[in-house]
Amino acid sequence: MTATIASLKSNDPCWCGSGRKYKRCHKTMEGRVVPGHISPLRIVPPEIGRPSYADGPVARWSEPRVKSPEIIERMRRAGRAAAEILAAAGQQVAPGVLTDEIDAFVHEITIEKGGYPSPLNYGTNNPFPKSVCTSVNEVICHGIPDDRALVEGDIVNLDVTIYLDGVHGDCNATFAVGQIDAASQRLIDVTRECLEHAIEQVGPGRRFNLIGKAIEDHAHANKLGVVRDFVGHGIGEQFHTDLQIPHYYEPRLSTVMETGMTFTIEPMITMGSWQARVWDDGWTAVTVDGSRTAQFEHTVLVTDDGVDVLTRQP
Ligand code: MF3
Ligand code: CO
Ligand code: CO
DSSP states (O other): OHHHHHHOOTTSBOTTSSSSBGGGTGGGGTTOOOOOOOOOOOOOOTTSOOOGGGSSSOOOOOOOSBOOHHHHHHHHHHHHHHHHHHHHHHTTOOTTOBHHHHHHHHHHHHHHTTOEETTTTOSSSSOOOSSSEEEETTEEEOOOOOSOBOOTTOEEEEEEEEEETTEEEEEEEEEEOSSOOHHHHHHHHHHHHHHHHHHHTOOTTOBTHHHHHHHHHHHHHTTOEEOOSSOEEBOSSSSSOSOEEOSSOOTTOOOBOOTTBEEEEOOEEESSOOOEEEOTTSOOEEETTOOOEEEOBEEEEEETTEEEETTOOO
C-alpha cells in the first residue's frame, strides 16, 4: 500500500476510489498525525488525594476567584511540582520515544511527588484517558498519548497538570524532537515570547483583555495565527473555573484582575490556519489545514505589585 501511494502522482486518481485527483483527496493526509493505539488505564495508588472526577462526574461550584493565603500557599507547591514534572518530561523527548512512554513517566513522577495527574479521567461524558496531553505537530492541544513514536523533526507539546494537596498546578511547553526546521523553531520561539509578553500585562486593576492583545499583536507581527477555540482559565481547587482568558484581543471583555486571583495563560499559535477541528476521539484538536502549531502555558497569581508565575522553571 505504501509503495502504491509513494508512486502516485498529484494528478493521478486517488487510490481510495473517490474518483478525485490524488492531490485533492488523500494527498492532503500525507505526513499528518493519525490516531494510534491507547494503552490500558494507569492506576493511581489509593493513598493519593483524588479530585472529584477521578471517580465520577466533574464537581463544579462557584469557587472564589480571589484565593485565601492558605490556598495560595498550596498552589505555590502544586505549581512548583508541575514545573518540575514538565522539565523532567521534556528531557524524555527524543526520536523513537512513544508518547505513551512519556505518559508512563509523567504518571509515575506525579505520584512520587504525592500528586494525582489531573488529566486522568477528567471530563464527564468522555473523560480523558491519560495522565498528560501530548500534542504533536498540527495537534493544537489535548493530544492523547498513544503508540506513536516521536520522529526527528517533530515538535511536541507536553501539558502537565498535578492535583496536589487539594489544588491544581497547570503548565505546558513545546519541545523539538532532534533537529527541526527553522520555521518550526521560529514558531516555538514566538509562542514562548507571546506567553512572556502576556505575563507582563498581569497586575491588579488591569483588564483581562490586555493578555489577548499582547499575544495577538506579537503573533500577527510575526505573521502567525492565534487559536480562538481554547482559552486560559481560572484554576485552584478546580482544574478549570468559570473564568476564561482569551488569547486574542476581545475589546468587550471588561473584567479586571485583582490581587489573589489565579489563572492560566496558554496561547496556541499557528503557522497557517488558526481554525481547529476535533478528532472523533472527542479530544485531539488539530489545525484544519494540518499546519503546525505550538503552545506554552503558565499558572499565574496576581500580586499587589504585579504577578507571580507559580509554574516558573526552578
Ligand atoms: N491542561 C489542559 C489545560 O491547560 C487541560 C487538559 S484537559 C485534559 O487546560 F483532560 F485533556 F487533560
Ligand atoms: Co494545561
Ligand atoms: Co490550562
